[in-house]
Amino acid sequence: QKEVEQDPGPLSVPEGAIVSLNCTYSNSAFQYFMWYRQYSRKGPELLMYTYSSGNKEDGRFTAQVDKSSKYISLFIRDSQPSDSATYLCAMRGISSGSARQLTFGSGTQLTVLP
Amino acid sequence: DAGVIQSPRHEVTEMGQEVTLRCKPISGHNSLFWYRQTMMRGLELLIYFNNNVPIDDSGMPEDRFSAKMPNASFSTLKIQPSEPRDSAVYFCASSRLAGGETQYFGPGTRLLVL
Numbered sequence: 523q524k525e526v527e528q529d530p531g532p533l534s535v536p537e538g539a540i541v542s543l544n545c546t547y548s549n550s551a552f553q554y555f556m557w558y559r560q561y562s563r564k565g566p567e568l569l570m571y572t573y574s575s576g577n578k579e580d581g582r583f584t585a586q587v588d589k590s591s592k593y594i595s596l597f598i599r600d601s602q603p604s605d606s607a608t609y610l611c612a613m614r615g616i617s618s619g620s621a622r623q624l625t626f627g628s629g630t631q632l633t634v635l636p
Numbered sequence: 637d638a639g640v641i642q643s644p645r646h647e648v649t650e651m652g653q654e655v656t657l658r659c660k661p662i663s664g665h666n667s668l669f670w671y672r673q674t675m676m677r678g679l680e681l682l683i684y685f686n687n688n689v690p691i692d693d694s695g696m697p698e699d700r701f702s703a704k705m706p707n708a709s710f711s712t713l714k715i716q717p718s719e720p721r722d723s724a725v726y727f728c729a730s731s732r733l734a735g736g737e738t739q740y741f742g743p744g745t746r747l748l749v750l
Contacts, residue, residue, distance in 0.1 A: 565640075565727050565741030566679070610679065623669075623692060624739065628678035 525549050528611055528627030537636050541598040545611035545627045548592065552613040552625075555587050557596045560608045560629065569609070570596060601634045608632070638662075640742035642728050648748045654716040657745045660709055661730030669739060670703055670713050671727040679727070685711065686733055718749045 528545045535541055543557075554573055558566035570585040572578045572594075578585045584597040594613075598605055611627040641660040649655055661668050669684040683693040688705045696703070700719070705711040715722055725746050729739040 563744075565729075565743050567741065568738050571738065623681050623684060626679040 523548065524628075525625050526611065526613065526627045529630055530628050532631040532633060534633045534635060535601055537601060537603060537634055539601050539634070541596075541601050541605070541632060541634075543596040543598075543609050543611075543630050543632070545594050545613075546592055547594075547613060547625075549613075549615070549625070550589075550592070551615040553616040554614050555585070555594050556612040556624070557583075557585055558610045558612055558626075560610060562607075566610055603634045603636045606633045640728055640730055640740055642726075642742035642745050644745060645743060646746045646748075648750065649718055650750050651719055652717045653749075654714065655718045655722075655747060655749075657713040657726050657728075657747070659711045659713070659728030659742060661711070661728070662740055663709070664732070665730035665740070666708065666733045667731045667739075668705060668711050669729040669731075670711070671729065671741075672724045673727060673744070674724045682713070715747075718747075720749045723747055723749050 526545055526547045557570040559569045560566040570583055572585050572587050575587045575589045582599045586595040608629040608631045610629040612624040614624050640662055643658045666687050670682040671679050672682055673679045680695055682695045683703045684691055685705045701715055703713045725744045727741050727744045729741045731739045
């Protein structure tokens with residue numbers, strides 16, 4: 523079983539829809555949770571970052587972390603064609619050394635249709 | 637800000653040849669990460685350096701892979717001899733050692749081994 527599970531999709535939605543992307547994880551030591559966006563033929567770029575449980579909002583994007591369920595979500599409101607990309611969740615523990623490395627989900631491919 | 641620079645962007649080689657990938661991290665960043673991305677396995681961490689010192693190379697698939705960081709502004713990932721199963725996109729990322737949750741990725745090198 524992978525430490526981080528993410529539905530690969532593909533997910534296709536109409537413009538303006540609310541998108542929900544999710545990851546589950548098994549390592550209770552994970553404390554930092556991130557969402558990266560990767561456009562085709564580009565490197566991943568950090569979209570959202572949260573520490574421990576709770577919600578974080580940034581414009582049309584909301585990240586949620588539920589540590590009790592080991593479940594994280596990214597919501598995109600009023601989705602736009604420019605949001606079409608692969609979204610990867612990533613997480614790591616709080617300690618130094620090897621625990622600083624990120625564990626990535628496999629990514630969900632999203633297409634927003636105009 | 638130039639971002640993380642990788643070269644070459646594309647590499648096509650024949651099985652058995654040596655391949656060298658290069659990375660220049662963002663100035664002032666003291667952590668550097670090498671990743672490999674494939675459709676089957678997603679984004680995998682190969683090795684990472686802190687202050688030019690390799691910290692964790694447990695992700696390096698086998699002895700054919702080696703990585704060096706001779707100074708703070710340059711790193712190489714070498715595959716010798718290359719095999720078709722090494723075909724992937726190789727990303728370099730860098731971050732600040734303190735609070736290094738934000739990893740900045742380069743554009744990647746697309747490697748095809750025939």
